[in-house]
Amino acid sequence: MLIHRLDLDVAIYRNRVQLTHLPTDTFVDQRAEYAFSTDDSLVAHGRFLEDTMVRAIRQIVATGGFSLRDPIAHVVRCDGELTDEERAVIESALRETGMKNVVFELGD
Template identity: 45%
Template sequence: MLGRLAVDVAIYRDRVQVTERKSGIFIDQRADHPFSSDTQLVADATRFEHALSHALRQILKTGAYMLYEPRAVVGPTDPALTPPERALVRRVLQDTGFRRIEFEDE
């Protein structure tokens, strides 16, 4: 049976954790190439997208998902994302195919 893809995304230094909301499947993806810097949690969009894509592929191979209006909820981060980092995360999620993106701390 098809389900709509809805995930929670947690971002840490050079690590992304993705949880599929319905099934509870949890992926902890360490970045192959660091995307954080000393001053920014998400400093490199390409490397962040690479880590996120790896985690999403692992979730997608576990079942059948409709990719109609997929949804991502980004949890609070420590340190908090700056406005430019938040825009970068939103752009990467959109480029990855997500249409509904929410930040829990908004």
């Protein structure tokens, strides 16, 4: 079995996250069980965003063959512009899921 590094592209939408692991062509579209978005903020509830991310990551790693050494998340897409506070919430949520590196690649 080939072992892949957990290197994910992350897209965050209102109460939904999409994760893609490009080397294995694994894609997960995960709806939030508990709403993390509000009318005013894409990520108003960090704990609920984290819960949604964990559910999506579990689906990715369930396919097998992943090294959890130095996992990285590339935030590549979001609904609208992010405030500094929202970026901090997203980074914190991803780090709480076990991501060692969080990189924002939104084309700012």
